[in-house]
Amino acid sequence: MKFAVPNFDIVSDFFGNLNGIKFSVPGSQWFLVPSFMSHLASEGFNTYFETLPEVFVRRRANGAPITVGNLIIDSKPEIVCLENNLITKMEIKDRVSAFKDSLCIAYRGNKKQIDLCDLKDRPMAIPNPATSSSGMAFKEYYEKKCGYYGDLKVNSIICNVPHREIPQKILNGQVDYGIMWESEAKHWKFKNYFPYDVSRNFSWLLIKNSSPSASDIFNRISSGDLNIYYTKYHFKLL
Structure with a gap:
């Protein structure tokens, strides 16, 4: 599975030490990861995070290696965050609800809030x-x-x-x-709107055969250890 973004520094989506406890989370959370890592480091944990589109996260959780440039990362994540509709046929040790996020149409400046069906022009x-998952949710709503x-x-x-x-x-x-997701628009300070609340729920997953340290972190996450960072960007906690 190759990961590449035209005209962008793709290494920006990989954080920390590969020898640490391994996370794979949706790319829309990339701006939260430095705070996550700092918080977990203060509690004595060394971590590695990758921030990827949700379908990539699911494939990584199921053991697929990822290629970044000439680098192959084949170590399997121990903890993942994933949209609920994608959590199927996975080897999971534990699961806890995390948050929901909603779609929006983001823009800058004084542009008009055009009707969704006219955006094709x-x-x-x-x-x-x-x-x-944002693409899946938008396609489903647009077709409807x-x-x-x-x-x-x-x-x-x-x-x-x-x-x-x-x-x-x-x-x-x-x-x-x-x-994009509303949380992303909040981070970028984009104006945004959407004609209806189209949201998706996300969960934290502890992957089967994860380490005792990963289980420890997962229990802390389940207890709300990272919630303060989510609320800052208007994620709706579940």
Whole structure:
């Protein structure tokens, strides 16, 4: 499984020491990871985090190696965070509900809040439903409300690694609008809207055969050890 983002420093999605307790979490949480690591380090834990699109996270949790440039990372994560609809056919030791996040249409400046079904006529960045849960959620809602999803492909850019590509394209003026999670829009200070609350629930998973130290951290997470960082960016805790 190769991980690459055109014109972006992909190493930014890999944090810490590979000898540490291994996490794989959705890419939309990348800006939280330094705080997570600092907090866990203060409690005596050495950690490694990778922040990837959700489909990548699931494949990593099931043992798939990931290739970054010329580097192959084949060590399996011990703790993952994943959107609930993707938690199937996985070897899990324990599970706890984490948070929910909602879709939004993000933009900068004084642009109008255009009707969702009219966005097909505007330059827009969309998360790929083949790699991300935000992409899956948006595709499902768009088809329900507006019809043929393929119409969007004429003026839109489909992004395989949305947490990196979409903010960059909005900031660079390559697109007028971008689909992302509300928490991401909050981080980037983008204006945002959506006609309806389309949300997805996420859970923390302790993977089977994880280390005793990973189990210790998982119990701390289950007790709310990291909640303060989620509430800062308006994640809705479950």
